[in-house]
Amino acid sequence: MTTEDLARVEARKPSVRPNNPRFSSGPCAKPPAFALEKLSGAPLGRSHRAAVGKDRLKAAIDGTRAVLNIPGDYRIGIVPASDTGAVEMAMWTMLGERRCEMLAWESFGAGWVTDAVKQLKLDAEVKTAEYGEIVDLSTVDTDNDVVFTWNGTTSGVRVPHGDWIKADRAGLTICDATSAAFAQDLPWDKLDVTTFSWQKVLGGEAAHGMIVLSPRAVERLESYTPAWPLPKIFRLTKGGKLIEGIFKGETINTPSMLAVEDYLLALDWAQSVGGLAGLMDRADANAGVIADFCAENDWIANLAEDPATRSNTSVCLKFTDPGITDGAAFAKAVAKRLEAEGVAYDIGAYRDAPPGLRIWCGGTVETSDIQALMPWIEWTYHAERAAL
Numbered sequence: 001m002t003t004e005d006l007a008r009v010e011a012r013k014p015s016v017r018p019n020n021p022r023f024s025s026g027p028c029a030k031p032p033a034f035a036l037e038k039l040s041g042a043p044l045g046r047s048h049r050a051a052v053g054k055d056r057l058k059a060a061i062d063g064t065r066a067v068l069n070i071p072g073d074y075r076i077g078i079v080p081a082s083d084t085g086a087v088e089m090a091m092w093t094m095l096g097e098r099r100c101e102m103l104a105w106e107s108f109g110a111g112w113v114t115d116a117v118k119q120l121k122l123d124a125e126v127k128t129a130e131y132g133e134i135v136d137l138s139t140v141d142t143d144n145d146v147v148f149t150w151n152g153t154t155s156g157v158r159v160p161h162g163d164w165i166k167a168d169r170a171g172l173t174i175c176d177a178t179s180a181a182f183a184q185d186l187p188w189d190k191l192d193v194t195t196f197s198w199q200k201v202l203g204g205e206a207a208h209g210m211i212v213l214s215p216r217a218v219e220r221l222e223s224y225t226p227a228w229p230l231p232k233i234f235r236l237t238k239g240g241k242l243i244e245g246i247f248k249g250e251t252i253n254t255p256s257m258l259a260v261e262d263y264l265l266a267l268d269w270a271q272s273v274g275g276l277a278g279l280m281d282r283a284d285a286n287a288g289v290i291a292d293f294c295a296e297n298d299w300i301a302n303l304a305e306d307p308a309t310r311s312n313t314s315v316c317l318k319f320t321d322p323g324i325t326d327g328a329a330f331a332k333a334v335a336k337r338l339e340a341e342g343v344a345y346d347i348g349a350y351r352d353a354p355p356g357l358r359i360w361c362g363g364t365v366e367t368s369d370i371q372a373l374m375p376w377i378e379w380t381y382h383a384e385r386a387a388l
């Protein structure tokens with residue numbers, strides 16, 4: 001670019017920056033109400049098995065049930081190793097009893113497929129779709145066990161509804177809902193195992209996973225013993241009976257009480273914005289700003305082909321300008337410039353996904369910040385285009 005070109009680009013720079021440039025898809029932005037001092041009541045240096053610790057863990061379980069409207073007869077447990085730990089725990093304890101379908105349309109789902117096929121060595125039926133698309137859910141037989149991701153964080157493609165899951169199914173549905181829970185309506189009657197982590201939609205800390213079990217999942221755990229050995233951190237039963245304590249806050253191993261306190265703060269904030277309905281509205285409004293922006297600009301588009309499958313949390317975008325020859329280099333340069341300007345952190349597409357941007361729209365992100373970001377994306381696109 002010539003000096004004049006540079007001057008012209010600088011002159012068009014937007015004047016308003018997002019207040020919070022944190023648009024990462026995990027760990028996600030802390031709730032607007034967050035302040036470190038608010039965690040000072042955490043029972044640090046105390047045993048998590050003492051009443052004070054157990055009460056906080058139980059409050060985390062009860063608060064989760066309240067915000068997510070989880071049925072009273074579903075068990076909710078806090079387990080090790082974040083969402084990954086919770087998904088692995090479900091697969092290793094429950095799969096193998098019957099035929100299994102593994103569905104994937106992005107990187108994390110693909111990881112669960114690998115574990116089922118290569119580690120557990122299950123003769124699973126694998127159904128995959130390219131980034132931006134979704135598996136034909138009408139082909140899924142829920143008399144088989146089914147493992148799937150509700151919201152594909154790395155493609156921004158989500159399951160539109162649970163109609164494809166039979167009410168009277170014989171199999172279990174095992175759903176990684178980590179970037180959907182607290183932003184999308186999860187049909188609990190259709191989900192037997194649901195997992196998520198605190199670091200995603202509520203902007204909590206990465207450490208622990210949540211596992212939600214339907215009565216049918218508990219039945220499976222109590223009636224089926226897998227052929228493979230189970231490490232202690234996956235074990236949910238003892239002597240063929242569910243370890244009920246896990247679902248009252250008696251965690252399998254030691255949790256971080258600081259992370260628990262942080263999650264409780266996030267749950268309180270969630271209630272203050274109207275609970276699940278309020279969280280969904282916030283995410284919808286955020287994603288709506290980006291949808292409008294894409295509709296107004298012919299050089300950028302949502303990676304998700306079908307509008308019904310477009311995520312309202314991990315919104316993935318691609319540059320569609322045919323003049324861009326090296327898409328990966330272009331998207332990287334845009335993300336880098338936005339970060340250097342202090343306008344948006346961590347919005348490059350996931351490493352295994354097609355090149356582009358990924359903007360987190362979960363409820364902890366303020367709509368005014370997404371609005372402020374859009375002119376910056378436009379400016380950066382033109383600046384990088386001019387530099388080609």
Ligand SMILES: Cc1ncc(COP(=O)(O)O)c(C=O)c1O
Pocket residue numbers: 025026081082083084085108109149151152153154176178179197199206
């Ligand atoms: C769909 C999905 N599954 C699993 C994970 C892994 O989550 P964690 O790192 O909390 O275990 C992520 C993280 O981004 C994810 O998006």
